[in-house]
Amino acid sequence: MASIDRSDPVILGHVLAEHRDLFHLLLAVRTSLAAAGPQTSERREDVLAAMHELRDHLRDHFAQEEQGGFLEESVTRIPRLSAAVQSILGQHPELLAELDRVISDLESSPADPGMWARIDRNFASFSAHMTAHERSENAVVQAGYNEDLGLME
Numbered sequence: 001m002a003s004i005d006r007s008d009p010v011i012l013g014h015v016l017a018e019h020r021d022l023f024h025l026l027l028a029v030r031t032s033l034a035a036a037g038p039q040t041s042e043r044r045e046d047v048l049a050a051m052h053e054l055r056d057h058l059r060d061h062f063a064q065e066e067q068g069g070f071l072e073e074s075v076t077r078i079p080r081l082s083a084a085v086q087s088i089l090g091q092h093p094e095l096l097a098e099l100d101r102v103i104s105d106l107e108s109s110p111a112d113p114g115m116w117a118r119i120d121r122n123f124a125s126f127s128a129h130m131t132a133h134e135r136s137e138n139a140v141v142q143a144g145y146n147e148d149l150g151l152m153e
């Protein structure tokens with residue numbers, strides 16, 4: 001069994017790299033939503049492609065976290081983190097559902113200015129939930145691995 005104060009730079013680096021990848025995919029959607037110009041069907045396709053890429057990545061990322069790994073290991077090391085980890089993992093289905101609602105809204109609505117404003121607003125809300133979620137995970141890893149990642153403000 002690993003000693004309680006052993007930090008694992010490989011695992012920590014992996015977690016942070018995964019979260020950075022997700023951040024860039026979120027940013028890619030925000031950038032394509034913010035692109036100037038008329039609301040053409042081409043623009044809708046660009047935004048949808050970025051959203052689907054994010055969605056695929058997110059599904060894999062969540063599945064990986066649920067199969068064990070750094071969250072489970074954090075609880076093994078520090079059992080009082082159990083409730084936080086359960087709550088974090090419990091957010092996965094709702095986060096995916098929230099993104100799915102934005103995607104299906106974009107796929108099914110007419111391309112008018114009202115639709116774009118709504119998509120933008122709802123995606124911003126999803127991004128905020130996602131960012132808070134990842135921040136909680138980083139905090140658990142930081143506590144579990146007794147490692148100051150410099151992520152807590």
Ligand SMILES: [Fe+2]
Pocket residue numbers: 062065088092133137
């Ligand atoms: Fe997660």
Ligand SMILES: [Fe+2]
Pocket residue numbers: 019061065134137
């Ligand atoms: Fe994560």
